[in-house]
Every structure is written in structure tokens, then in C-alpha cells.
Amino acid sequence: xxxxxxxxxxxxxxxxxxxxxxxxxxxxxxxxxxxxxxxxxxxxxxxxxxxxxxxxxxxxxxxxxxxxxxxxxxxxxxxxxxxxxxxxxxxxxxxxxxxxxxxxxxxxxxxxxxxxxxxxxxxxx
Numbered sequence: 001x002x003x004x005x006x007x008x009x010x011x012x013x014x015x016x017x018x019x020x021x022x023x024x025x026x027x028x029x030x031x032x033x034x035x036x037x038x039x040x041x042x043x044x045x046x047x048x049x050x051x052x053x054x055x056x057x058x059x060x061x062x063x064x065x066x067x068x069x070x071x072x073x074x075x076x077x078x079x080x081x082x083x084x085x086x087x088x089x090x091x092x093x094x095x096x097x098x099x100x101x102x103x104x105x106x107x108x109x110x111x112x113x114x115x116x117x118x119x120x121x122x123x124x125x
Contacts, residue, residue, distance in 0.1 A: 051078055051088070056115040059090055060108035061097055073110075074098055077117055093117055 037045050058073040074095030087105045092098050
């Protein structure tokens, strides 16, 4: 240990700066190439199922709920993700087949992430 301390005193400021630079660059490259999640789990996370909360979603109705001339979708608002399954959770806003203001879970859905049905518009402009 004392030998290492002795060597540190012999290194000039420029050499110390260079070694620190190399150390931080190596750390940066390792973090950029290998994400912490991949180091922890061994694979990259799949982020394709993440959606914008509160956006409009057209939910496909189940076969039990729809009839021949009824609409095939209902307008819903995305609330989040189901706790015990791999589905999405929605609040029904407008539907001719299902009651309004109930929460439903399904995966058959088309998201419109740029439309927010409950957004308050400013009337003063």
C-alpha cells in the first residue's frame, strides 16, 4: 500500500488527469454499451408495451358483447396496466354496448396517444 502511495506522488498532474479521463471514458463506454438493466437481468427490457396514460383508446369488444349491427369498438381512456395479468386497464367513456364509467381490462386495443379525451381546453384564447 505504501508503495502505491509513493507512486502516486511521483505521477504528475497531467498524468493523473489523463488516468482519470481514461477511467471515466471506460466507465461511460461500458454504461453506454451495456445498460444496467441488462447487467442485472441478462437481457434488454421490452418497452414497446408502454403507453401514454390518459390517452384515447378504441377497445375491441368481445364476441359476447357485440351483435351484427352494433359497433365493434368502444371509446375508452387508458388508465394503466393490470396488476395480475399482461393486459391494459381502461375507463369506458362512450359505448352503445357497455355501461359508461366502468373499468375494463383487455389487450385488443388501438391507441391514439396524441388525443386526450378529458383534457380541459382553454376557452380564453
